[in-house]
Amino acid sequence: MSLLEIKGLHATVDGKEIIRGLNLKIQPGEVHAIMGPNGSGKSTLSYVLSGREGYEVTQGEAWLDIKHNLLEMSPDERARAGIFLGFQYPVEIPGVPAMTFLKTALNAHRAERGEDELDAMDFLKLVRQKAMDLGIGDDMLKRAVNVGFSGGEKKRSEILQMAILEPRLAILDETDSGLDIDALRVVADGINALRNEERGMLVITHYQRLLEYVVPDYVHILANGRIVRSGGKELALELEAKGYAEFLKAA
Amino acid sequence: MAADTQTIEQVQALGDQYKYGFVTDIDVDLAPKGLNENIVRLISEKKQEPAWLLEWRLRAYRHWLKMPEPKWAKVEFPPLDYQDAYYYAAPKLTEAPKSLDEIDPKLLETYEKLGIPLKEQEVLAGVAVDAVFDSVSVATTYKAKLEQMGIIFCSISEAVQTHPELVRKYLGSVVPYSDNKHATLNSAVFTDGSFVYIPEGVRCPVELSTYFRINQENTGQFERTLIIADRGAYVSYLEGCTAPMRDEHQLHAAVVELVALDDAEIKYSTVQNWYPGDEEGRGGIYNFVTKRGACRGRNSKISWTQVETGSAITWKYPSCILQGDNSVGEFYSVAITNNRQQADTGTKMIHIGKNTTSRIIAKGIAAGRSDSTYRGLVRMQRGAQGARNYTQCDSLLIGDKCGAHTVPYIECGNPTAQVEHEATTSRISDDQLFYCLQRGLSSEDAVSLIVNGFCREVLQTLPMEFAVEAQKLVGISLEGSVG
Numbered sequence: 001m002s003l004l005e006i007k008g009l010h011a012t013v014d015g016k017e018i019i020r021g022l023n024l025k026i027q028p029g030e031v032h033a034i035m036g037p038n039g040s041g042k043s044t045l046s047y048v049l050s051g052r053e054g055y056e057v058t059q060g061e062a063w064l065d066i067k068h069n070l071l072e073m074s075p076d077e078r079a080r081a082g083i084f085l086g087f088q089y090p091v092e093i094p095g096v097p098a099m100t101f102l103k104t105a106l107n108a109h110r111a112e113r114g115e116d117e118l119d120a121m122d123f124l125k126l127v128r129q130k131a132m133d134l135g136i137g138d139d140m141l142k143r144a145v146n147v148g149f150s151g152g153e154k155k156r157s158e159i160l161q162m163a164i165l166e167p168r169l170a171i172l173d174e175t176d177s178g179l180d181i182d183a184l185r186v187v188a189d190g191i192n193a194l195r196n197e198e199r200g201m202l203v204i205t206h207y208q209r210l211l212e213y214v215v216p217d218y219v220h221i222l223a224n225g226r227i228v229r230s231g232g233k234e235l236a237l238e239l240e241a242k243g244y245a246e247f248l249k250a251a
Numbered sequence: 252m253a254a255d256t257q258t259i260e261q262v263q264a265l266g267d268q269y270k271y272g273f274v275t276d277i278d279v280d281l282a283p284k285g286l287n288e289n290i291v292r293l294i295s296e297k298k299q300e301p302a303w304l305l306e307w308r309l310r311a312y313r314h315w316l317k318m319p320e321p322k323w324a325k326v327e328f329p330p331l332d333y334q335d336a337y338y339y340a341a342p343k344l345t346e347a348p349k350s351l352d353e354i355d356p357k358l359l360e361t362y363e364k365l366g367i368p369l370k371e372q373e374v375l376a377g378v379a380v381d382a383v384f385d386s387v388s389v390a391t392t393y394k395a396k397l398e399q400m401g402i403i404f405c406s407i408s409e410a411v412q413t414h415p416e417l418v419r420k421y422l423g424s425v426v427p428y429s430d431n432k433h434a435t436l437n438s439a440v441f442t443d444g445s446f447v448y449i450p451e452g453v454r455c456p457v458e459l460s461t462y463f464r465i466n467q468e469n470t471g472q473f474e475r476t477l478i479i480a481d482r483g484a485y486v487s488y489l490e491g492c493t494a495p496m497r498d499e500h501q502l503h504a505a506v507v508e509l510v511a512l513d514d515a516e517i518k519y520s521t522v523q524n525w526y527p528g529d530e531e532g533r534g535g536i537y538n539f540v541t542k543r544g545a546c547r548g549r550n551s552k553i554s555w556t557q558v559e560t561g562s563a564i565t566w567k568y569p570s571c572i573l574q575g576d577n578s579v580g581e582f583y584s585v586a587i588t589n590n591r592q593q594a595d596t597g598t599k600m601i602h603i604g605k606n607t608t609s610r611i612i613a614k615g616i617a618a619g620r621s622d623s624t625y626r627g628l629v630r631m632q633r634g635a636q637g638a639r640n641y642t643q644c645d646s647l648l649i650g651d652k653c654g655a656h657t658v659p660y661i662e663c664g665n666p667t668a669q670v671e672h673e674a675t676t677s678r679i680s681d682d683q684l685f686y687c688l689q690r691g692l693s694s695e696d697a698v699s700l701i702v703n704g705f706c707r708e709v710l711q712t713l714p715m716e717f718a719v720e721a722q723k724l725v726g727i728s729l730e731g732s733v734g
Contacts, residue, residue, distance in 0.1 A: 050689050051688075076689075084689075087686065091680075091682045092683075093683055095706070096703065108696065
C-alpha cells in the first residue's frame with residue numbers, strides 16, 4: 001500500500017503550468033530524492049502537496065495513506081494528517097519563542113489524534129532530548145522562531161520540528177542549501193535518525209552532495225514539470241557527471 | 252453546601268444593609284431620562300455628598316453645556332443625544348437577565364474559550380443571581396488585610412464619606428473638571444469608581460483590582476477612579492476584565508486620575524473588552540476615556556499598560572505629566588480592532604522636570620473594516636533639562652479593508668532633551684501564515700500566535716494572571732479575520 005500516490009498531476013502558478021503530468025508512488029519506509037534544474041517544478045511540487053495558496057491543481061490526484069485525498073484538504077489538515085514540509089527558507093515569526101511554536105504545533109497534532117495536550121514539563125523533556133541530538137540549546141528555543149538564526153540553525157530547527165511532529169511523509173525542500181559541510185552533516189544525521197519503516201521522505205535537492213549523507217532508495221529527475229527519469233541512488237552520480245542538459249533533451 | 256448556605260445568608264444580610272443604607276428619602280430609584288442641573292443635584296443628594304462636591308459637579312455641568320465635542324480624533328459616529336440617556340439608577344434596579352439562558356450564546360461561547368468559571372460568567376453577563384457571593388467574601392478578606400497596612404481601597408462614593416479630605420485634595424487635580432467634554436460630563440454625573448490611597452513607604456502586597464468590587468455595585472458608565480501613591484509607596488492596579496462585558500449604556504466616559512509623590516510608583520493595567528457591536532457595527536460601546544497620571548514627586552514613576560480589544564469606538568490617551576525631577580512615564584499599548592471597530596488611542600508625555608524619561612510602545616492591530624489610529628504627544632517643556640523619550644509604534648494589518656494610522660506630535664522646547672520616534676506598518680505575511688498552517692495550526696490559531704508575537708513586548712508588562720488571559724483574548728478578538 002502506498003504512503004503517497006500522485007497520479008497525472010498538473011498544476012499552475014499565476015496561470016502558468018509548472019507541473020505537467022507528474023506520477024509518483026512512495027511506499028512506507030522509502031526515501032525518494034527529486035533532482036532537477038532551476039524552474040523544473042521541484043518547489044512547486046512541494047507546495048502543491050502541502051496545499052499552499054496560489055498553487056492551483058488543474059488535473060490529477062494525490063493520496064496520502066490511501067485514505068487522505070490531499071488535494072481536497074486544507075493545508076493545516078494535510079499537516080495534521082502527516083505531511084511535513086521542511087522549508088527551503090524557514091520563515092521568521094517575531095515575538096513567538098521557538099518553544100511556544102513547537103508546543104502549539106504539537107498540541108494541534110495531538111488534538112487531531114484525540115490526545116490530551118502535553119503538559120509543560122513533559123513537553124520540555126521531550127524537546128530537550130531531541131534538541132540536544134541536533135545540537136540545539138535552550139537558548140535557541142527561547143529565541144523567536146527563526147529570528148536571527150543562522151542558515152544552519154534554521155535548518156536544524158526545521159529538523160527538530162520534524163522530529164517532534166513525527167510526520168508520515170517529510171518533504172524536505174533544498175534542506176542542504178545554505179549549509180556548510182559541518183552543518184550539513186548534523187542536519188543529515190538528524191534526517192537519518194528519523195528514517196524508519198513507516199515514514200516516507202521526499203528529498204528535493206539540486207546537488208548530489210546531500211545524497212551522500214542521506215542515501216535515497218530512489219532518485220527521480222524532474223524536468224519541465226514531469227519526471228523524466230527514475231533510478232536508484234547511482235542516478236544522482238550520473239547526473240552529477242553529465243549535468244542536467246542531457247536529461248532536459250529527453251523532456 | 253453548608254458553607255455555601257452560610258455565605259449566602261451572610262451576604263444577604265449585607266445586601267439588605269446596603270440597600271437600606273443607600274436609599275434616601277427621595278423616592279425615585281431611576282431618575283428620568285435626560286441631563287439637567289436637577290439630575291446632577293439628585294445624584295449628589297442620593298450619595299449624600301458634601302456641599303463642596305455638589306458645587307464642583309455643578310461647575311462641571313455648567314461648563315459642559317458650553318463645551319464643543321472633541322473633533323480631532325479619527326473616528327466617526329452620529330452625534331450623541333445626551334438627553335436620551337439615564338444618568339442615575341439605583342443599583343440592582345436596572346433590568347438584569349435572570350439566568351445564563353437569557354444571555355447571547357455567542358457571548359457564552361467566548362467565556363468558555365477564555366476558561367471563565369460559570370459563576371463568574373454569570374457576574375460578567377450581568378445576571379442578577381447570587382453568584383457574587385464568593386467574590387464578595389474574597390474581597391472582604393482582602394480589604395481587612397489592606398486596612399491593617401493603612402491602604403484605603405474602596406468605592407469613590409465611600410471615600411467621599413470616609414476620607415473627604417483626601418478626595419477633596421486630589422479629585423480633579425490631574426484631570427480638571429474643565430478638561431474635555433467627556434471628562435467634564437463625568438465630573439458632573441459620575442456615580443461610581445474606585446479610590447485607592449497607599450500611605451507613605453507602603454508597598455501594596457496584592458494587585459488591586461476592580462474585579463474585587465465588580466459585584467458590589469454596577470460598574471457605571473461614568474466611572475471615576477482616583478489613585479494616590481504617597482512618598483515611596485507602590486501599587487499595581489488592574490482595571491477591567493478580559494471577558495466581554497454586557498452593558499446597556501452606549502456611552503462610557505470614565506476618568507482615571509493617578510498621583511505619584513516622591514519615589515512612588517503606580518502601575519496601572521487595563522484590559523478593555525466592552526461590547527464592540529456586531530459585525531456590521533451595530534450597537535457597541537463608545538469608550539471615551541480620560542486617563543492621566545501626575546508624577547508630582549522626584550523619582551516617581553507611572554506606568555500604563557492597556558490591552559484594548561472591545562468597544563465600537565475607543566477614544567483614550569492615558570498620559571503622564573512628568574513634573575518631578577527624574578520621574579518616569581511609560582505607556583505600553585495593544586489596540587486590536589476588527590469588523591467595524593474604530594480606535595483612536597495613544598498617550599501624552601509631558602516632560603516638565605529635569606532628567607525625566609518616558610517610553611512609549613504601541614502596537615495596533617487592525618482587521619476587517621476597522622480603523623486603528625495611534626495618536627501621541629511628546630512634549631519637552633523648557634525646563635526639561637536632559638529629558639528623554641523613546642517611542643515605538645508598530646501597526647499590523649490583517650486583510651485589505653482596514654486602516655492603520657500613526658499621528659505623532661513632538662514638541663521640543665529644550666535643546667538638551669532627546670526624542671526618538673520609530674514606527675513600522677506591516678501585514679501578516681502569507682509566508683508566516685502558511686508556515687504555521689503547514690505545522691498543523693488552524694488559521695485562527697496561526698493568526699493568534701503571530702499577533703501575540705507582535706504584541707509580546709507589551710503583553711509581558713502585564714501582571715502574570717492578566718497576561719495569560721490577554722493572550723487568549725488577542726486570538727478571540729481576531730476570530731473570523733482571515734478566510
